[in-house]
Amino acid sequence: MKSLFPMFVKLDRRQVLVVGAGQVGEPKIRGLLSTGARIRVVAHNASVAVREWARNGEIVLEERGFVLSDLDNVFLVVVATSSRDLNEFVFGEARARGILCNVVDVPEQCDFYYPAVVQRGDLQIAISTSGQSPSLAQKLRQQLERQFGPGYAHWVAELGETRRKVLASDLDPERKRFLLQSLASVEAFEAALTADSKTNTRSAAV
DSSP: OOOOOOOOOOOTTTEEEEEEEEETTTHHHHHHHGGGEEEEEEEEOHHHHHHHHHTTSSEEEESSSOGGGGGOOOOOOEEEEHHHHHHHHHHHHHHTTTEEETTTGGGBBSSOOOOOOOOOOOEEEEHHHTTTTTHHHHHHHHHHHOOOHHHHHHHHHHHHHHHHHHSSSSSSHHHHHHHHHTTTTTHHHHHHHHHHHHHHHHHOOO
């Protein structure tokens, strides 16, 4: 198999279809909720969580069977049903229309894979084995979660704010580049954690 091209996709305001809303489909839907995508779910039966998301207006849920018109104007589709024939049919129709499709747990019927993700605020680290071993991807995710603790979320947000200020300054380009590289060093992160720790300690003592 040829190498995958790793990228992060903006789904904000894009139409995303999920076929299936049970034990397999639910976590895939959950992973889409924070993306800003317009999520429509088609399934004969939906889990309690999926119905709750629909009641809250986070998704549109239609409890019925899949029909071809469900693919109209769709950017991306995730298929998570227990029917191999239906899964294969939706994948074939999506591919014919040029729609990116993922049939859960069937690598040969996937245009993209769900990676194992470590998320610390705006910092995201995605791990993929190209569908060969999701278990290994999950173990690597656990290791990286220990390495990149919760403190990275606040630090990355601060880096973004500082970066905008540096780029808007009158400093020469070389100086800007040096500052940005210095701010993103391990030493800078450790110093930020120490400063946060002292601040929290003083706040608790007051």
